[in-house]
Amino acid sequence: MVGGDSFTDSLRVLATQGRLLVIGFAAGQGIPEVKVNRLLLNNVDVRGVGWGAYAMVTPGFMQQQWAELLPMIESGIVRPPLGATYAFEQFAAALTDLAERRATGKLVVRVHD
Structure with missing residues (x-):
């Protein structure tokens, strides 16, 4: 970008x-x-x-992509960059970190412990 x-x-x-x-x-x-x-x-x-834009007008595209990507994540070939993990009660803090550009990698909000 x-x-x-x-x-x-x-x-x-x-x-x-x-x-x-x-x-x-x-x-x-x-x-x-x-x-x-x-x-x-x-x-x-x-x-x-x-x-x-392409995914929204191509039926089944996102499901196909996920079906191909998930085995690569599970095997470790693809490792999404995790930046931080938040408890569900910290959801607002996660959004603030995104809005204030403090996030690096993917942010994870845990719904269950």
């Missing part, structure tokens, strides 16, 4: 035939513009990744 000058810098450092995936913008002034000559110089491309 990049914006402003970081977006242009990200294009500059791509290898030949590289791809920049745009998943959002965390900084900068508005939505960056792509000068297409930068794409032509090294045969690179920019692709928007709207996973949520």
Whole structure:
């Protein structure tokens, strides 16, 4: 997730035939513009990744993705980055940490002990 000058810098450092995936913008002034000559110089491309929008209009997509992901989590191939765990009574604190950008990784709120 990049914006402003970081977006242009990200294009500059791509290898030949590289791809920049745009998943959002965390900084900068508005939505960056792509000068297409930068794409032509090294045969690179920019692709928007709207996973949520795609998932909402593709029946069964999220179930399929979860069915493929869960075995990888269970076997340890994929390890989601857990940042902090909160008791259910601390739910407000978890939301505050998210809102104030203190969270790193995934936050877990335990419903049961």
